[in-house]
Structure formats: C-alpha cells, structure tokens
Amino acid sequence: MNRILVIGSLNADLVMRTKACPKAGETVHSLDNGFSQGLGGKGANQAVAAARMTPDDNTKVMMAGCVGEDAFGRTLLEGLHTDKIDTSHVQSVKGISTGVAMIIVEQTGENRILLSAGANGLVDETYVDKLESVIAESDMIILQLEIPIASVAKALEIANKHNTPVLLNPAPAFFLSDDMLSKCDYLVPNEHEAAIVLNETNVDITVDNAEKYALRLLEKGVRKAVIITLGSHGSYFVSRSGAKGFLPAAKVKAVDTTGAGDTFIGAFANQIVSGIDLKAALEFATKCSAITVQRAGAQSSIPTYSEVVSMN
Template sequence: MDLVVHAERLPARGETLLGGAFATFSGGKGANQAVAAARLGASVAMLGCIGDDAFGAQLRDGLRNERIDTAHLHTADHTSSGIAVITVAADGANTIVVSPGANAALTPGHVDAAQDAIDDAGMLICQLEVPLDTVRHAISAAARLGTPVLLNPAPAQPLPDALYRQVSVLVVNETEAHLLTDVPVDGPASARDAATRLRAKGVETVIVTLGAAGVWYSSDAEEGHLPAPRVDAIDTTAAGDTFVGGFAAERVRGASIRDAIDFGQRAAALSVTRRGAQASIPTQAEVRAQSPLAAAIR
C-alpha cells in the first residue's frame, strides 16, 4: 500500500517539511506491473504475498477488480502487508522508502506451486521487492519451461552472472543501470554503454529508461533511442511499472521490440499526468488513442 504525501519540493537530509494532501493507493512494483499489463490488454496472474491486515484485504480486492488471477496470491499470517512511504514534489519527482512486510515471505515453494501458471504464460515479469532467492528460482523455472522472462531489477542490487543469461528482457532506469554496470547513466550515449555491458552478460534485450529523455534499447537485431512523449508530469509514481506492463502486454501480443517500447512509453506518459500508482495507469483504449512515436533516432 502506498502512503503518499504531496509537497512543494522533496525535503533535504534531516529537514522536516510541511506537506500537503495525503492519500493511500494500492501499489507495490509487482502489483503495479500486473495491473498495468491487465489494463493494457493482457491476461494476468499474480504470484505474491500479502499480510493478514486491512491493507492486505484491500490489495487482494483491488487485483480481483482488475480481473487478475489471484489463485497464487498468498496471505502471510501475523505479518503486515508491504507499504511504501512516498513523497511527491510539485514537479512530479518522488522519493520512495519500501517496507517489504509480507513480500519477504514469498518463497521458492510458492513458485513451485505456480509451475503450471508459469508454463502457460507468454512472459514472466519479475522485480526485486521479493527475496532474490525466490526471484532466481522463478526465473530458473521459467527458463526450464521455455517462458520468456522480463526482469526489472528494482530496488537495485547486485545480481549473479548466471541470472543474466536466463533473462530475455532487462528493464533498468538510470540508477539501476549505474549500479549494475558502474557506468553513470545520464542520457542515450551513456545508456548505450551500460546496455552494451549488460548484454555482454548474456541478456537478450536491454532497455534503459531515461525518464523524460526517453528509452535506449539494445538487442541482437537492433538498437536505438526512442524519445519520450512530451507531457506535463504531476506524479511519476509507477511510471516505470506502467512502462513494464505496457511493454510486456504488447510484446506478448506479437509486437516488435520497438513497437512494444513505443506502446509502453505512451502508457507511462499518460500515467505521469495522474496521481497515484495503480490509480494512474491508463487502459489499452486510452493508449491506442494516441499517435505512435516517430521512428527511432539512431
């Protein structure tokens, strides 16, 4: 559950800042990405853990309302649901601190119980708000079953080299790319350098999201820079998750990597014009109403 307070700016270290409006929104990277994929046209099943508290009940109901399969959404007894404390500045920038709660209770055993769902999937999406050992187990299962894997390594942490070779699509932002490659990323040129290093580890396709500067992508077939749609951002919470869900939904439908990125970017651009995490995610019809971006800039 996202606990969101708005302020004119982000506080400095040690500063107490008087904020404005406060609200709660259903969130969590995995759930955000699941909701995004579902609203953007995919059939989605969610594997995760919630607490036996009021937030957990709300989170489960929210996923069901999006027609997401929650058969593998487990309740951890005597545990709080995960929360994120989020400050959003007037320009849309944010800071986020996550307390994992029940997310930490997701085990390889839960993954084993979901083998049929992973086998049937067109893509498995993973992020790192659950234990890394569980993520590794899920990715290994998907690789064994022939299911493509999209990994969004956030919150960023070092990854074992063997994991990269099992990942079909790695989606990272500037901070994550820097941590994983030691390349400071501040634009398309440095993003290309970081993507080259990550692809050398065995990833099939690397996508580096650059916020308002767009996306750099690199695969065996092509690489390039796609600019982002120009919008007036008011809240960037879940923009990256919206991109991931949109990209995955479009890719599973058979779109090319470039077209799937374009679709994901347009979905993310709409999301930053609205407040909240899942509340900000657009529908497939809303994204289709926009014009596709121009050809990639080489």
C-alpha cells in the same frame, strides 16, 4: 489466450503531504486533506499495467506474491480484481502486515519513504517452487527485485527449465551475476539501475552513452533485448538480433512520475506476448507511460488500452 504471470510485490502507499517534516519528538499537522492512500508495489503495478493494455480480454494476467490478512491486503486484491487479474496464487498470510510504503512529501516536492516489506518478504523459494506449473504454462513471467533475490533466482531457474520467456526489471537494483542475466530474455532497468547491475556506480548513464551500457548488459548474456529507460528523455534499446535505437519520450507536462517505469514494463510485456515486434512494443509502452506521468498516484494513474489508442 496469452498468459502473463507477475511474481512480485504488493504494497499499500500511505502518503502524507506536509509543509515541513516533523523533527524528532515534534508533532505537526499535514496540509489540509494531506493524507491519501494508494495501491502500489512494483509487482502489482506492472500486473495492472499489463492487464489494462489488454484489448478484448486476449491476455490473462496473473499475480503471485504475498499480502497480510489485513485491510491493506484485501484492498490490494480488490483493486487487482477490478482489473480482471487472477489473484488465485496470491497468499494472504496471518500475523504479518501487508507491505507498506510510508511516504512523506514536503511542499518543496522532496519526499522521504519508509518501506516495510512485510508479507513481500515471505515470497520465498518454497512459495516460488509451488508456482512451477503456472510458470510453465505462461507466455511470459515478469520479475522485479522487491521480493527476496533467492526467490527471483528460483523463478528464473524454473522459467528456463520450461522455456518460459522472462522480463526482469532489476528494481531496486543489485549487482546481478552473469548467470542470472543469462536467464533473462528482456532486461529493463532505468539508467541508475543499469549502472548498479553492472557494478558501475560511478558512471552516469545518459542518452549519449546508453548504447554502450545496454550492449554491455547484452554481452553479459541477456537473451533477447536490453532496454534502459531514461526518464523524461525516453529509452534506449539493443537486441540480440542487432536492432537498436533511442526512443524519445513524449513531450508532456509531468505531474507525478510514480508508476512510469511500471506502466512501461507492463505495457511492453503485453505487446510482446501479443506478437508485436520489439520497436513497436516499445513505442506503445512510451505512449502509455507518458499518460501515467500526467496523473497523480501509482496504480490509479495507469491508463487503459482505449485511453492510449484514443491519444492519436
């Protein structure tokens, strides 16, 4: 059985839809039935995507991270269990809230998000150290940057020590050292994140110049492949073995793109640990995320393997 370990964030998404945002000191009503609650956090979303893309239970997905001992934390864990994700390494911590994203969406589609890292901030180096044996036994670990960066560096160090392949999704983006990049097998940023990782915040990465920036990231030491996702355009990949190319996104009517990147990453990782080659794995991930964008929500919008294969 293949084993994927995600070390990352778990968040409750609290969404309020309104005609207009209240001004300071003002109280306004939301739209009718304007409130909804969802399960999110890049780490948990990517774990769910990897788990749902597993036919015949041939890949075990494990989640590591921290939640508060509260209703949000319990609901997040229940959701992961529904997808048969092993949560035995997730710590429920007393006295701190689970990570929360408060999202206000105006009728125009404009949104404002207030994020409280809460328990995600407790994923420290000591916690990651305790995961050493599970990192060593994994076929791939998936990391994002919604937990402290020192903990991500620690996870990279342990994974390298045990030759465990690493996929890093540098989101939200920071400038990353060559040392960190050279400990990653796969780097999957979107176009904005790729620019920030390279410290090139004044450039626009597009379909036309994606190859140049993907190659620059590869030159910084990423071991196997760099994949830059380009939203509704698709993605561009370059690999150490010389494979490269643009993969157009499926032409679909997008309703809510939340979770597109996370679906892409979880599905891609699942394919890679199952021995599928890079381009085929990316084509599969492209199909999966095209379904996610046609549905509202984050985790709830991620398709299952059978939904993806029945698309053809």
